[in-house]
Structures are given as C-alpha cells and as structure tokens.
Amino acid sequence: MALRKVLIAxxxxxxxxxxxxxxxxxxxxxxxVVPGPGVARVxxxxxxxxxxxxxxxxxxxxxxxxxxxxGAVLILGGTHPEExxxxxxxxxxxxxxxxxxxxxxxxxxxxxxxxxxxRLGGAYPPDFTIPTAWGGQKxxxxxxxxxxxDQWPDPEVYIHYPTRQQLAYMDIRxxxxxxxxxxxxxxxEKTCFAITELIRKEKIxxxxxxxxxxxxxxxxxxxxxxxxxxxxxxxxxxxxxxNEGFPIGVESSPPALRGLSHREIGDHTDxxxxxxxxxxxxxxATRGRTNRELLLTGKDEFIVRAGKxxxxxxxxxxxxxxxxxxxxxHTTTILQILETWxxxxxxxxxxxxxxxxxxxxxxxxxxxxxxxxxxxDPAKIIYE
Amino acid sequence: MVVTILYxxxxxxxAVVLIGNFIxxxxxxxxxxxxVVLIPFLLRLLRLK
Numbered sequence: 525m526a527l528r529k530v531l532i533a534x535x536x537x538x539x540x541x542x543x544x545x546x547x548x549x550x551x552x553x554x555x556x557v558v559p560g561p562g563v564a565r566v567x568x569x570x571x572x573x574x575x576x577x578x579x580x581x582x583x584x585x586x587x588x589x590x591x592x593x594x595g596a597v598l599i600l601g602g603t604h605p606e607e608x609x610x611x612x613x614x615x616x617x618x619x620x621x622x623x624x625x626x627x628x629x630x631x632x633x634x635x636x637x638x639x640x641x642x643r644l645g646g647a648y649p650p651d652f653t654i655p656t657a658w659g660g661q662k663x664x665x666x667x668x669x670x671x672x673x674d675q676w677p678d679p680e681v682y683i684h685y686p687t688r689q690q691l692a693y694m695d696i697r698x699x700x701x702x703x704x705x706x707x708x709x710x711x712x713e714k715t716c717f718a719i720t721e722l723i724r725k726e727k728i729x730x731x732x733x734x735x736x737x738x739x740x741x742x743x744x745x746x747x748x749x750x751x752x753x754x755x756x757x758x759x760x761x762x763x764x765x766x767n768e769g770f771p772i773g774v775e776s777s778p779p780a781l782r783g784l785s786h787r788e789i790g791d792h793t794d795x796x797x798x799x800x801x802x803x804x805x806x807x808x809a810t811r812g813r814t815n816r817e818l819l820l821t822g823k824d825e826f827i828v829r830a831g832k833x834x835x836x837x838x839x840x841x842x843x844x845x846x847x848x849x850x851x852x853x854h855t856t857t858i859l860q861i862l863e864t865w866x867x868x869x870x871x872x873x874x875x876x877x878x879x880x881x882x883x884x885x886x887x888x889x890x891x892x893x894x895x896x897x898x899x900x901d902p903a904k905i906i907y908e
Numbered sequence: 909m910v911v912t913i914l915y916x917x918x919x920x921x922x923a924v925v926l927i928g929n930f931i932x933x934x935x936x937x938x939x940x941x942x943x944v945v946l947i948p949f950l951l952r953l954l955r956l957k
Contacts, residue, residue, distance in 0.1 A: 528936055536943030540950055547957040641957065673955050677915050 550650035551640040551671075553664050555908040557615065557632065558895035562588040562622040562878065566906055569631075572725055573718035575707050580637045580674050581715040584906055585722065586618040586630040588876075594626030595729040595872030597862065598722065598795070602633040603699045603733055603785065605666025606643070608652065608819065609802050609850035610734030612663075616855060616893045617879060625866070626874030629726060633908045634719065634733075635699040637711060639664045641671040649816045654847070656891035658898070665819075669697035675711045685709060689782040700733070703788035720792060728795045729872050730756075730865060733785040734854055736804035739827060739836040746773040747857065748799040750790025756868075757798055760860045768856050768882050770849075800857050802850040803838045810835075820847045852885035916953065923949040 559566065567585040570577030601614025614632045621628060633639050642648035642665050653660040672678075675697050682696035683689070685706045695701040697712050705716025723731055730753070737744040749757035757774045765771045777786040777797070789797035805811060805822045812818070812826045822845030831840045859879060866873035880893055897905050923946060930942040951957050 525934070529930070529939060532936065532939045532943055533930070536947060539944075540947045543947065544951055544954060544956040547951065551956075644957075673952075673957070676912055 546650060550642070550664060551673075553651060553662065555663055556661075556897035557584075557586075557906045557908055558619055558897055558900040559586060559904060559906060560588075560619045560621060560878070560895070562620075562628075562876075563618065564589040569715070569718045569722065572722040573707065573714070576714050576718045579711060579714075580640070580671075581635065581711060581718075583631055583633060583636055583715075584908065586632070586906075588621055588623045588628040588630070590623035590625040590627065590875065592625040595865070595869065595874045596627045596629065596726055597874045598629045598631070598719075598726075598728045598731045599858065600631050600634045600719070600731065600733045600785065602631070602639060602666070603635060604668045604735060605633065605635065605639040605664070606648070606668050606807070607734075607736035607804055608663065608666075609736050609804065609847060609854055610800075611639075611666075612654065612847070612851050612890055613734055613854040613858070616851070616885075616890070617858070619895045620878045620880070620893055621876050622878040624875040624877065626872070627726070628874060628876060629722065629728065631719075635670055635712070635715060636908070637670040637674040637715075638668065638697075638699070639666040639908070641667050641669075641673070643667050644672075647814055649814075649819065652816045652819055654820075654891045654894060655889065656894050656896070658896040660891065661894050669694055670699070670712045672697070684783045685713065687782045691783065695783070698783075700735075700785055701783035703783055703785050704792040716788075720789065723789060723793045723795050728793070729869075729874075730861065731785065731789050731793075731795045731797045732858060732861065733797070733799040735799060735801050736807065736850060737801045738807035738809070739803055739805060739838045739840055740808055740810070740830070742837045743775055744801050744803055744838045745771065745853075746775050746801050747861075748775045748777055748786045748801065750777045750786050750797040752790050753796035753798050756796060756861060756865055759864045760857065763864065764857060764860050768860070770853055770856075770882060772853065772857060798861065800854055802853045803840075803845045804850065805840060805845055822846055822850070846886075848886050848890050849882075851890045852880070852882035855879055855885060856882040919949050919952050923953060 569583040601611040702716045747757040786799040
C-alpha cells in the first residue's frame with residue numbers, strides 16, 4: 525500500500541510540476557516592443573497615480589509627440605487581452621506611428637494582469653504567434669479578467685463604484701466594468717483610476733478603447749460612443765463604410781450600464797470616449813476547438829452553422845474572420861476618427877502617419893508591421 | 909488584503925486536510941482523487957495559477 529501511495533503521489537507531483545511550469549512560463553513570457561521613430565518617451569502608469577506604482581499594472585505608456593502642438597489622444601489596447609486585435613493594433617501604432625501634430629498616448633496592455641492568465645477551465649492556448657518575415661512574434665493569450673493571483677477573492681456581488689450598481693461577481697476583475705476607478709480600491713479599480721488620472725492630467729481629447737466581440741453579441745462591428753462623441757463616430761462610420769471596404773456602425777453608450785470606459789471616461793473627464801468592436805469568433809460560446817488556429821483565422825464550422833440559423837449579429841462564412849482583417853478594421857477606424865476630429869478642430873488636431881490601413885494590413889499581414897527585436901538596439905527594447 | 913490572506917490560509921488548511929485524507933485512505937481510487945483535487949490548491953499556494 526505504501527508503494528502505491530508513493531506512486532500516486534509521484535504521478536500527482538509530476539502533473540503539478542508540468543502544469544505549474546506551463547502556467548509560470550505563460551505568466552512570465554516576455555513580449556518585446558521596439559518603440560517606433562515617433563515615440564518620444566515611455567512613461568509608466570504610476571507616474572499618474574503612485575498607488576499603482578510597482579504593481580503588475582504599472583503599465584508602459586508610449587508617448588508620441590508631433591513637431592507642432594495640437595490635441596491629445598489615448599489608445600487603450602489590452603483592456604480585454606483575450607481580444608488580441610486590440611493589443612496588436614496598439615503594438616502596430618507604438619512601433620510604426622509618426623506624429624506631425626499633437627500627442628498620442630498608447631497603452632498596449634491596459635490590464636497587464638489579465639494578460640498573464642487564461643480562462644480558468646477554458647482550455648485556452650497559453651500564447652499565440654503572429655508570423656513575420658523574421659520568424660514570428662509570440663504573445664501571451666490573456667483573459668478578460670485580472671489574474672486571481674493579483675486580485676482575490678471575488679465578492680458574491682460586485683458593487684460598482686461610485687454608482688453602487690450591482691454587477692456580476694467576476695466583473696470586479698474586469699477593467700471595462702471598473703471605470704472610473706478609485707484610489708483605495710482593488711487592483712483593477714486602481715488601474716482604472718490611474719488611467720482616468722492620465723486622461724485628466726494629459727488633457728486627453730479622445731480616448732479609444734480597442735475590443736473584439738463574439739458574433740452572438742449584438743454590439744459588434746461598431747463604434748460605441750459616449751454622447752459627446754456621437755457626431756464624430758457617426759461621421760467616421762459613414763466615411764469608412766463608404767470608402768474603406770468594410771461597414772462599421774455606431775452605438776450609443778447606454779447611460780444605465782456602468783463601469784464601461786465609453787460611459788465613465790466620458791462622464792468623469794473632458795475626453796470623448798469611444799470603444800471599437802471587431803468580430804472574434806474565438807469568443808463565441810458555440811465554437812469548436814478553442815485553439816490558436818481559431819484565434820488567428822476566425823474559422824469555425826459550428827459558428828457558420830449558427831449563422832445559417834440566424835443566431836448571429838455579424839455574418840460569417842468559410843473565410844472566417846482572420847486576425848489581419850480585425851486588426852485592419854481597428855487601424856483604419858482609428859485613423860479615420862483622428863482625421864475627422866482634426867478637420868473639425870484644427871487647434872486640437874492629431875495628425876499621424878506611418879500606420880497601415882485596412883487594405884494594407886490584409887495585403888501584407890499584421891506581422892509585416894511588427895519590428896524584429898533582434899535587429900533593434902537592445903537598450904531601446906521595452907517588454908510588456 | 910486581510911481577506912486575501914485569510915483565503916490563502918483557508919487554501920493551505922484544505923490542502924493539509926486533503927493530504928491527511930490521502931495518507932489515511934485505503935482505496936487507490938480515493939487516493940488518486942485526493943491527489944488530483946490537491947493540485948489546484950497547491951498551485952494557488954505557490955502562486956502559479
């Protein structure tokens with residue numbers, strides 16, 4: 525019996541070591557960023573709120589400055605890291621954008637804690653690789669919620685601050701349910717408070733939060749706009765839908781649903797708050813195998829079947845929704861929003877170049893716009 | 909922070925109980941079950957997931 529117990533304990537230990545090593549490697553995978561020619565400096569989120577300094581969410585903030593003064597725009601990638609088009613779009617901006625006018629603040633991992641974990645029990649892949657001419661760049665998969673290792677336990681009911689609206693318990697770790705945040709709250713609330721402070725202190729004119737959505741969710745392929753930004757979003761939507769080869773709608777930010785960036789940042793700061801949604805079949809509940817291929821190709825026969833039965837809010841066929849299409853939608857939408865804003869308000873213009881549009885990203889691939897860290901000056905590489 | 913520490917203490921207590929049950933158990937099926945159930949508690953204590 526003793527030998528049997530030793531054998532079972534040894535098998536259990538081997539399983540724990542194997543899984544523990546996999547989780548450790550996933551949590552600590554380095555993601556290099558080669559800041560582009562437009563990056564003037566890389567600030568930390570803790571510079572705006574000392575309460576977040578030194579924590580896992582003391583984020584890098586890539587600051588691009590133009591030759592001429594103008595407005596200021598904040599791009600948030602990685603609010604929900606399991607929606608990779610948001611982080612990849614922010615990556616492309618940080619590594620390629622050049623500003624002629626104004627300032628651009630880019631966050632690649634708005635909830636860095638959530639990039640270090642995958643859905644508990646969800647069998648998500650731990651990472652994914654974007655192919656490049658120099659071999660490929662690996663990214664952490666991430667989840668929708670902050671890592672329980674950084675914020676635990678969850679309450680029975682999450683009560684949003686300051687409205688006291690009752691939300692689902694796990695959304696206390698959801699960055700897009702915790703705005704405007706509070707200085708003495710949870711890690712997620714502190715992160716939201718620090719981002720809100722950044723917006724106030726840097727006098728941000730427009731904040732754009734990059735997301736992806738399942739096809740069974742009605743808010744998809746759209747710009748969600750606070751009432752301050754509805755004219756801007758509507759104009760950008762019309763121009764994109766007419767000229768850029770893909771349709772994108774506009775949704776009003778619902779005043780009764782609290783904690784979301786497009787609602788709270790608009791309410792609590794002077795910034796116009798917008799949120800972009802691209803289609804991501806990986807998130808759909810009726811998907812097949814939850815693997816890297818589905819994440820990057822967006823192809824899934826079960827979701828196609830759901831579409832044939834009229835259960836989806838976005839079309840899908842055997843071509844799926846490849847990552848390049850989703851990233852391209854985001855880059856073009858950002859560029860059009862900036863162009864429309866700058867035409868209307870020349871004194872607060874933000875003029876950017878060097879960022880590929882929808883057709884270019886599809887033609888060349890997302891990887892064509894990622895810089896090779898091995899070819900860069902090691903002193904300049906930043907790790908997310 | 910206090911609640912978090914209490915939860916880690918609770919996790920450690922459950923892990924110790926599971927190990928005790930594993931040692932006392934006489935059926936191999938129960939021993940295997942205790943070990944499998946123990947793994948997530950150990951990983952949380954080691955701050956791995």
